[in-house]
Amino acid sequence: QQQVKQSPQSLIVQKGGISIINCAYENTAFDYFPWYQQFPGKGPALLIAIRPDVSEKKEGRFTISFNKSAKQFSLHIMDSQPGDSATYFCAVRKPDSNYQLIWGAGTKLIIKP
Amino acid sequence: ETGVTQSPTHLIKTRGQQVTLRCSSQSGHNTVSWYQQALGQGPQFIFQYYREEENGRGNFPPRFSGLQFPNYSSELNVNALELDDSALYLCASSPTPRPTYYEQYFGPGTRLTVT
Numbered sequence: 001q002q003q004v005k006q007s008p009q010s011l012i013v014q015k016g017g018i019s020i021i022n023c024a025y026e027n028t029a030f031d032y033f034p035w036y037q038q039f040p041g042k043g044p045a046l047l048i049a050i051r052p053d054v055s056e057k058k059e060g061r062f063t064i065s066f067n068k069s070a071k072q073f074s075l076h077i078m079d080s081q082p083g084d085s086a087t088y089f090c091a092v093r094k095p096d097s098n099y100q101l102i103w104g105a106g107t108k109l110i111i112k113p
Numbered sequence: 114e115t116g117v118t119q120s121p122t123h124l125i126k127t128r129g130q131q132v133t134l135r136c137s138s139q140s141g142h143n144t145v146s147w148y149q150q151a152l153g154q155g156p157q158f159i160f161q162y163y164r165e166e167e168n169g170r171g172n173f174p175p176r177f178s179g180l181q182f183p184n185y186s187s188e189l190n191v192n193a194l195e196l197d198d199s200a201l202y203l204c205a206s207s208p209t210p211r212p213t214y215y216e217q218y219f220g221p222g223t224r225l226t227v228t
Contacts, residue, residue: 006155043117043203043219044156089155100171103155 003027006090006104014112019077021107023090026071032093033066034101035075039086047088048075080111116140117206117220125226126194134189134223136204142218144168144210145187147179150201150222162187163210191225199227 005024013019023033034049050057050064050073057064063076077084087108091101116139126132138145144163148156158171162181176192185206191198201224207217 004155042221043205045219046217091155100158100169101156103157105154 003102004090004092004104006107008107009105010108010110012110012112013080015080015082017080017111019075019080019084019109019111021075021088021090021109022072023074023092023104024070024072025092027092027094028071029094030092030102031095033064033073034091034093035062035064036089036091036103037086038089038106044089077109080109082111082113085109085111117204117218119202119204119220119223121223122221123224123226125228128194128196128227130194131190131192132194132225134191134202134204134225136187136189136206136220138185138187138204138206139218142206142208143185144207145181145185146205146207146217147187147189148203148205149173149198150203152200156203159189161210168210194227196227199225201225 003026007022035047036044037047038044048059048062048064050066052068055066061078066073087106089106090104093101118137120135146161147159150156159173159177160170161168165181178190180188201222203219203222205217205219
């Protein structure tokens with residue numbers, strides 16, 4: 001079953017705009033919510049992460065918003081740049097599963113110059 | 114640069130064959146995790162090796178097996194290849210079996226195609 005639903009599948013944003021990617025999850029036991037960035041030919045790299053006791057976390061142009069009651073979290077990329085063009089994955093962690101991550105299906109983001 | 118390397122970069126195999134993929138961990142890391150990433154999907158956890166022993170496994174059949182060597186490099190072996198095994202195989206190394214995710218680094222992956 002799909003425990004993490006990520007949307008949209010693809011996204012095109014103009015340079016300087018705001019990119020927003022959403023994830024919804026089912027299990028309230030998840031305790032860690034990271035976002036990864038993957039460029040073609042590279043492995044995923046951790047971008048930013050949040051714990052469920054915090055509603056928002058900001059690192060530079062990247063912000064995670066977390067809504068525990070709605071079981072949703074989102075990634076916001078402010079002032080999007082062509083170098084941000086990549087595939088983004090959300091993930092969730094189950095604390096009782098040897099800290100394994102369950103990943104979303106990914107969002108291909110294209111920033112138009 | 115993360116320092117995690119994988120070989121080969123690409124591989125084409127025939128259904129029923131066996132394949133070995135290799136991963137060299139970042140210096141100082143004693144834990145390696147392997148993931149399968151099908152096209153258009155997120156990675157799925159296969160298993161983790163810590164100090165040469167399997168330390169957790171995802172929902173993959175026994176024909177997926179691994180090894181970790183004293184220098185902490187690792188191999189992923191897949192027997193009796195099936196068409197659905199076609200994917201990008203990623204390894205990730207970390208300094209402990211339960212790292213913060215800032216401490217886990219992924220390699221570039223091996224693209225396996227099964228025909």
